[in-house]
Amino acid sequence: MVTRQPDEIRRYPFVAWRKLKSAIDWQQGQHVLTVGGTGSGKSTLAGELLPRRSLVVVAVSKGKDEIFDSKYYRDYERRTKWPPSDGDEKVLLWPNNGKTLAQTRAQKRILFEKLFDDVLLHRGFWCIDVDEVHYMSATLKLEHALTDTLEQGRSAYISLFGNTQRPSGISLAWYVNSSHFFFFISQEEYDVRRLRNLNNAHTTAEEMMYNIKLLTPHEFIYIDKSGKIPPVRSIVS
Numbered sequence: 205m206v207t208r209q210p211d212e213i214r215r216y217p218f219v220a221w222r223k224l225k226s227a228i229d230w231q232q233g234q235h236v237l238t239v240g241g242t243g244s245g246k247s248t249l250a251g252e253l254l255p256r257r258s259l260v261v262v263a264v265s266k267g268k269d270e271i272f273d274s275k276y277y278r279d280y281e282r283r284t285k286w287p288p289s290d291g292d293e294k295v296l297l298w299p300n301n302g303k304t305l306a307q308t309r310a311q312k313r314i315l316f317e318k319l320f321d322d323v324l325l326h327r328g329f330w331c332i333d334v335d336e337v338h339y340m341s342a343t344l345k346l347e348h349a350l351t352d353t354l355e356q357g358r359s360a361y362i363s364l365f366g367n368t369q370r371p372s373g374i375s376l377a378w379y380v381n382s383s384h385f386f387f388f389i390s391q392e393e394y395d396v397r398r399l400r401n402l403n404n405a406h407t408t409a410e411e412m413m414y415n416i417k418l419l420t421p422h423e424f425i426y427i428d429k430s431g432k433i434p435p436v437r438s439i440v441s
Contacts, residue, residue: 216415216425216436218437220441224433224438225252228384228433230363232329233360235383237366237378237379237382237384241388242369244422249440251276254365259329263335263340264296264297265335266335281294287322312344316349320352324352331362333365334365337374338369350375354378354381355377382429383428384427386427390417407434407435422439423439
């Protein structure tokens, strides 16, 4: 097997965000995955795309995050319980902290599990933005709820918008069932190699790994699993 040298591997073309955003065909029922470190721009990217969905709930796992005070989330109703009030179409589901870490985790698990049960089994049509996939999967032990929604949600027109810092720390179900991917810079070899599980007609795993390592801060690679749009680089502006 011949491995190409870096100077023989193409760099993905850069496309202005306005142009790329208008070209992305994110349909109701399709899932999205964004991968990047803290402050890379995942929540900003979500804020740009979530307005396409008419019913959105952001499952906020953090105790505090200034991004949710920004213009992107100005019209969202902050709720600590599910289901939402009548008429709520944009919701920040943000559980209160308990007296201890263990109590806080237990409260979050109960609330978010209720969210997934209700949306998948009864409501349908909602888009659930998962603030941190790895935390919800591993710490809150809700991987089965996430996987069930990924695998069964499309028929109920449910979209998951997943955000995570570590591509190696989440279930393969995200790579198998998602239609749109946004990858920010990563130098961790183990994390980048995890992306070998993502197949695309316009690129190779080797090429994808090379491009991810060359990204600048806040820059990302967009992968359209359908193949309609070849891999490109962009920055939300």
